[in-house]
Amino acid sequence: MIATAQESQSLVLIVDDEPFIRMILRHFLEREGYKIAEAQNGREALTAFNQLHPDIILLDAIMPDMDGFECCTHLELLDCGKHTPVLMITGLEDQESVDRAFAVGAMDYVTKPIHWPVLRQRVKRLIQQSQLQQKLEAVNVELQRLVTIDGLTQVANRRRFEEYFNQEWQRLKREQRPLSLILCDVDFFKSYNDTYGHRVGDRCLQEIAQAIKDIINRPADLVARYGGEEFVVILPDTDVEGAIHVAEKICHAVRTLAIPHENSPVKAYVTISVGLTTQIPQPDSDLEEMIDEADRALYEAKAAGRDRFVQNILTTQK
Known part of the structure; x- marks a missing residue:
């Protein structure tokens, strides 16, 4: 009863x-x-x-x-x-x-x-x-949420990225499964700020962060603001093909926003350059090396003309 x-x-x-x-x-x-x-x-x-x-x-x-x-x-x-x-x-x-x-x-x-x-x-x-x-x-x-969230863009901040990247690196090292890392940089963002002002620049970053977040929808994936106009995406249990697919969607999503950028040497709207890398973490490997590898790929994307992604050192324009 x-x-x-x-x-x-x-x-x-x-x-x-x-x-x-x-x-x-x-x-x-x-x-x-x-x-x-x-x-x-x-x-x-x-x-x-x-x-x-x-x-x-x-x-x-x-x-x-x-x-x-x-x-x-x-x-x-x-x-x-x-x-x-x-x-x-x-x-x-x-x-x-x-x-x-x-x-x-x-x-x-x-x-x-x-x-x-x-x-x-x-x-x-x-x-x-x-x-x-x-x-x-x-x-x-x-x-706890506030100390791990970037105040401007409302994605994870650098601190949360470092904590989560280390956690997933150690887990996937034990399980010997792939981990993908995507590093993104808004093209000619200093010029954008100089042209439109910092308040408009902040809104631009917010729109881009939201566009990336809309793509990254698996619970284990993480989008973070790496610093300034840079964003980083952690994709646990994701192979090269999966990471390339996500990188392509990110570039396309930012183009689709069609945020005007009249002083961009690339396009008349805001674009993004992306570097990505995929590894199965090894006992003798270093997560900092993986970040450096993504950063080198990002540099290659910029050197190749921007508005594109590069997987490791090989340019893959889409």
């Missing part, structure tokens, strides 16, 4: 095999302004938890089939349960039972017969602590 009263804000899941205990707990907590859900055993509690995601669980320690200790152990294993406090309700006050309650994940306990002012304060405190913890974690996630 799972019953829910339609009131107020925080949802309390009451788990007890005794209907009378559930009834008095429900009446007390409803008067305190909580919404209530009920379960009469541990297994039912797990089902109710997965369906309702309560803000707190009042869990009877001694129940048939699955007791509160075992139920609490199962709740701890659920990802979505990490923020949900469990308040154990027990008639046991011995040291072993109290230690066991905390060991399986209970945040606090109250004893039977229930002291209602104590229950009121502990429920309120545990919910507030849980909500505060969730807010702090959300803030930390956002702060």
Whole structure:
């Protein structure tokens, strides 16, 4: 049996095999302004938890089939349960039972017969602590995102690139699988800034970053601003043919933007030069060498006339 009263804000899941205990707990907590859900055993509690995601669980320690200790152990294993406090309700006050309650994940306990002012304060405190913890974690996630994102273009920054490139280099070295790196440079960008001004130049970089990001859509791939008008793309588990296909799409996407550049010696619009390389990282190889190789390919693309990509040292114009 799972019953829910339609009131107020925080949802309390009451788990007890005794209907009378559930009834008095429900009446007390409803008067305190909580919404209530009920379960009469541990297994039912797990089902109710997965369906309702309560803000707190009042869990009877001694129940048939699955007791509160075992139920609490199962709740701890659920990802979505990490923020949900469990308040154990027990008639046991011995040291072993109290230690066991905390060991399986209970945040606090109250004893039977229930002291209602104590229950009121502990429920309120545990919910507030849980909500505060969730807010702090959300803030930390956002702060972590901000320190790895380039403020202008909203793609990954140089720091994130270096962290992720090293991570994927080490992983693919172990697995002996290919890693591709694409280095991009906006052609004659200094001239563009001198002609149109830095604010327009910033908008140009934002459009190009978005165009590249729209192409790079696998979860494992990463687009980053390497510095200035340079962008870099990491393509794990991507062979030469796959990297060439992506490089060709990047060049085409930037051309398609048709951003006017009247002083470009190449075209009347903004273009991009691209260098790429693909390796299966070896135990004696160096990731810095791979960056240098992509950079040499980029230099070759510029020397060959720009608005093109080069794979390693071989010019491949598209």
